[in-house]
Amino acid sequence: xxxxxxxxxxxxxxxxxxxxxxxxxxxxxxxxxxxxxxxxxxxxxxxxxxxxxxxxxxxxxxxxxxxxxxxxxxxxxxxxxxxxxxxxxxxxxxxxxxxxxxxxxxxxxxxxxxxxxxxxxxxxxxxxxxxxxxxxxxxxxxxxxxxxxxxxxxxxxxxxxxxxxxxxxxxxxxxxxxxxxxxxxxxxxxxxxxxxxxxxxxxxxxxxxxxxxxxxxxxxxxxxxxxxxxxxxxxxxxxxxxxxx
Ligand SMILES: [Zn+2]
Numbered sequence: 001x002x003x004x005x006x007x008x009x010x011x012x013x014x015x016x017x018x019x020x021x022x023x024x025x026x027x028x029x030x031x032x033x034x035x036x037x038x039x040x041x042x043x044x045x046x047x048x049x050x051x052x053x054x055x056x057x058x059x060x061x062x063x064x065x066x067x068x069x070x071x072x073x074x075x076x077x078x079x080x081x082x083x084x085x086x087x088x089x090x091x092x093x094x095x096x097x098x099x100x101x102x103x104x105x106x107x108x109x110x111x112x113x114x115x116x117x118x119x120x121x122x123x124x125x126x127x128x129x130x131x132x133x134x135x136x137x138x139x140x141x142x143x144x145x146x147x148x149x150x151x152x153x154x155x156x157x158x159x160x161x162x163x164x165x166x167x168x169x170x171x172x173x174x175x176x177x178x179x180x181x182x183x184x185x186x187x188x189x190x191x192x193x194x195x196x197x198x199x200x201x202x203x204x205x206x207x208x209x210x211x212x213x214x215x216x217x218x219x220x221x222x223x224x225x226x227x228x229x230x231x232x233x234x235x236x237x238x239x240x241x242x243x244x245x
Pocket of ligand 1: 036037038039040041059072073074075
């Protein structure tokens with residue numbers, strides 16, 4: 001990570017060099033720490049005086065037993081969204097985007113889309129709530145200028161799912177991967193969605209599903225087409241989600 005927040009997760013962002021000299025300047029008021037503005041964890045400057053490596057901030061190692069899907073997207077661990085950088089965060093906009101997403105009609109579309117993408121029986125409400133909790137943890141609402149239609153696509157990458165084969169009832173695990181042109185920056189998912197896709201893959205082999213509409217386009221029109229009619233999702237169901245998330 002190229003910058004971190006000084007002295008608190010909401011502190012000013014600094015490079016490792018700036019952090020080291022700033023903490024030295026203020027050392028009489030106690031030891032200062034650097035924080036990741038996405039996960040709020042303490043991070044450590046690395047390679048500040050090195051002529052060999054580019055300096056950076058490192059997250060602590062993943063805690064024993066922790067789910068890799070909870071990894072901070074700004075850590076160099078295995079976050080699903082790869083390619084996001086600290087400059088893709090706008091902490092000030094988060095509250096507003098989250099409120100808009102939780103309006104019943106938007107939330108209904110989001111659940112309906114994820115439900116249809118997963119297939120029958122693969123998205124129980126509890127799992128959707130976990131996806132929303134990860135969205136809070138990963139500060140998805142703060143991704144710069146994010147568009148509402150792309151949020152359900154990103155939510156799908158935050159879990160693994162279990163499906164069941166029609167012919168013999170055998171269970172299999174699957175996940176979704178977002179695909180953008182190789183060198184494109186992270187915001188491409190909503191700035192140039194026509195160049196992006198979401199792909200359904202088997203967990204064990206990472207092989208894509210062999211369906212006509214896989215990978216699936218990323219756009220508001222594609223989302224609406226997949227949803228069709230969402231009237232079957234009752235307001236009471238949405239209220240349960242809002243209460244739990
Ligand atoms: Zn972090």
